[in-house]
Amino acid sequence: MSANTLRSLLARHIRVVSARSYSQGFLVPHIKHFNNYNTTALPYRASSYSSSYSTSRTTPPNQDVDMAAEPTGLIAKSGIELLTFGTPNGFKISILLEELKAAYGKEYTWQSVNIMKNTQKEPWFTALSPNGRIPAIVDHDRNKFAVFEGLAILNYLARHYDPEFKFSFPVDSDEYSEAEQWMAWQHGGLGPMQGQANHFARFAKEKLPYAVQRYVGETERLYGILDARLKTRDFVVGGKFSVADMSLLGWVNMATFSGVDMAMFPNVQKWLDRCLERPAVQKGFAVPGPNPSPMSNAALAKTLAEDPEKKKAADEQKKFVDECKEKYGYKYTSP
Incomplete structure (x- = not known):
């Protein structure tokens, strides 16, 4: 961001x-x-x-x-x-x-x-x-x-x-390469695309419908890939919570803010809930604080449930994004 x-x-x-x-x-x-x-x-x-x-x-x-x-x-x-x-x-x-x-x-x-x-x-x-x-x-x-x-x-x-590989993998293992691939996917794909979705859908002074549908749509496509990956596993790589999961957590935890409907990605939501149960994850999100961030999925849901004016603004924002998608014939597909 x-x-x-x-x-x-x-x-x-x-x-x-x-x-x-x-x-x-x-x-x-x-x-x-x-x-x-x-x-x-x-x-x-x-x-x-x-x-x-x-x-x-x-x-x-x-x-x-x-x-x-x-x-x-x-x-x-x-x-x-x-x-x-x-x-x-x-x-x-x-x-x-x-x-x-x-x-x-x-x-x-x-x-x-x-x-x-x-x-x-x-x-x-x-x-x-x-x-x-x-x-x-x-x-x-x-x-x-x-x-x-x-x-x-x-x-x-x-x-x-991490000498005992509690959160990583031996360099000569297949899991090491898998983690490397998914971390590169986040670093070059999901993070930049979701960041651009934030910018053009929410903060750009000039609202450009093409850019909005392009980046929100690409973010949704990437979440679809992650959802498929998590369909049959608890964590991204190797059956354990690892650096591959950590690379994604901050972005997924604010997906709602970026215009992503988490109901479309139930496996990602279950994974996020699983990760957030870890005490160290909660402490990590408190640096530099606060936790939860007001931009997190949970905090935004609470805000919209309690504040009618912000709920109205959120509905208007969603309508705007939907209109951008309709203007350019966007249809969700993934991968």
């Missing part, structure tokens, strides 16, 4: 009080004030926090704090440091890091890089992530080795920190 897209979503002014409260091991601040936007207001995104409860840059109890400050460099001295934001690509890495923490006790530190403020374009960040995109990691235990791009980060962490 692009910075411009999120810029149109997130609240501009946030103040936090009594910030030192915890839920499932993560800092959960209480929102005092935020602006509304056209879907639901997104609460606070933490500036930085260590999963090992480091006091570095955390908030003193019962103190009003202006959380506008952005990171200006690395803060950890050891372990993995994650630079991220609350996007589908960002969640890939926080979920794996939480799984590694639960399985092996692997601690990590994270900082929230606000892409709406273009913090990811600052020199200190682009020195680590040349493309100027989140997520990125720095492995302080391996000579401060930096890795950017979600696919590469997943593979790096699995290769170095």
Whole structure:
């Protein structure tokens, strides 16, 4: 998801009080004030926090704090440091890091890089992530080795920190190749197409019916492929929850926001429910917070059930997408 897209979503002014409260091991601040936007207001995104409860840059109890400050460099001295934001690509890495923490006790530190403020374009960040995109990691235990791009980060962490192959596969196995294929499919297909569907259907200043039906339709086609894959299996590869599933979770968890009707893809829905039952997945979605995200399928369903005005707006949005499809004779087919 692009910075411009999120810029149109997130609240501009946030103040936090009594910030030192915890839920499932993560800092959960209480929102005092935020602006509304056209879907639901997104609460606070933490500036930085260590999963090992480091006091570095955390908030003193019962103190009003202006959380506008952005990171200006690395803060950890050891372990993995994650630079991220609350996007589908960002969640890939926080979920794996939480799984590694639960399985092996692997601690990590994270900082929230606000892409709406273009913090990811600052020199200190682009020195680590040349493309100027989140997520990125720095492995302080391996000579401060930096890795950017979600696919590469997943593979790096699995290769170095999953010795028992709890979430990955031996490199000489067929499952390794299968996982590689499905992760490449997500990285080059489902993620980019769903991101374009978000942009043209919701955020583009000029509403282009051809682009809307093209990208929403292609996203549906890709979900059809995933649904077929999951028809006879619980997880994408190898009968276990793995990095192949993690690469997809952030995107599928906001499919409704992208105009995808999950009722069309029952096997994907069952898979998503199965994955969301994992405690580490829930904790991963809370970095940098909140969980659930207001753009998640569950949160949107709750919002639309409780807010008639937003339900009306959602119905109008669906009508617009349907009209775009009809104009160009779109018919769902997959694969």
